[in-house]
Amino acid sequence: xxxxxxxxxxxxxxxxxxxxxxxxxxxxxxxxxxxxxxxxxxxxxxxxxxxxxxxxxxxxxxxxxxxxxxxxxxxxxxxxxxxxxxxxxxxxxxxxxxxxxxxxxxxxxxxxxxxxxxxxxxxxxxxxxxxxxxxxxxxxxxxxxxxxxxxxxxxxxxxxxxxxxxxxxxxxxxxxxxxxxxxxxx
Numbered sequence: 001x002x003x004x005x006x007x008x009x010x011x012x013x014x015x016x017x018x019x020x021x022x023x024x025x026x027x028x029x030x031x032x033x034x035x036x037x038x039x040x041x042x043x044x045x046x047x048x049x050x051x052x053x054x055x056x057x058x059x060x061x062x063x064x065x066x067x068x069x070x071x072x073x074x075x076x077x078x079x080x081x082x083x084x085x086x087x088x089x090x091x092x093x094x095x096x097x098x099x100x101x102x103x104x105x106x107x108x109x110x111x112x113x114x115x116x117x118x119x120x121x122x123x124x125x126x127x128x129x130x131x132x133x134x135x136x137x138x139x140x141x142x143x144x145x146x147x148x149x150x151x152x153x154x155x156x157x158x159x160x161x162x163x164x165x166x167x168x169x170x171x172x173x174x175x176x177x178x179x180x181x182x183x184x185x186x
Contacts, residue, residue: 015130022129022158029165030122032184033063036172037111040179045114046105049178052171056179057105057114059172064118065102066164071125074132074154078141129158 015023037045037056045057072079092100105114134155140146152160169184177183 018134018155019130022155022162023126026122026125026129026158026162026165029162029169030118032169033060033165033172034115034118035184036169036176036182037115039182040111040176042105042110044179045111046109047179048175050175052175054103054171054175055105056172056175057109057111058103059168059175060111060114060118061105061109062102063165063168064114064121067118067125067161068121070157070161070164071121071128073138073152074128074136074157077138125158125161128154134158 037060040056042057045060046055048055069079132154135153137151137153138157139149139151142148173184
């Protein structure tokens with residue numbers, strides 16, 4: 001278990017190496033995602049130029065919502081459980097429709113607005129990474145993709161945010177390269 005220490009020459013705590021590493025890694029992958037959407041128009045961000053249903057704006061919306069939800073999990077635990085076995089996929093409930101809408105850029109969405117929302121969520125998550133007990137565990141929500149009765153620590157939830165951000169930054173990079181040839185690396 002890592003703890004933050006107080007620097008004897010200062011009154012503010014020094015952040016542990018683990019917390020700095022988490023923030024650094026998350027910042028790098030956020031930067032890759034931001035680079036993938038930098039300079040695109042709202043129309044470009046809404047296009048789906050690959051075989052996937054994904055668009056740049058939708059990826060950005062999804063990553064923002066995912067980060068917000070996992071940060072909320074760290075603080076408040078799992079939200080209301082969805083009865084996955086009873087979902088009528090022909091007429092899904094509102095929480096499923098909301099999740100599906102995360103992947104779409106609507107007419108009211110703008111790249112600037114989506115980036116501002118992402119920055120707001122990122123700042124809140126960064127504060128949480130810097131302050132929360134990383135060993136604090138919460139039971140995971142009941143879902144087919146989680147082991148029944150499993151719990152995640154705050155650390156594990158933050159690592160999941162990093163993984164989600166990295167994965168979707170890669171998706172965004174492919175979409176952007178398809179739009180105009182820009183790519184993050186190479």
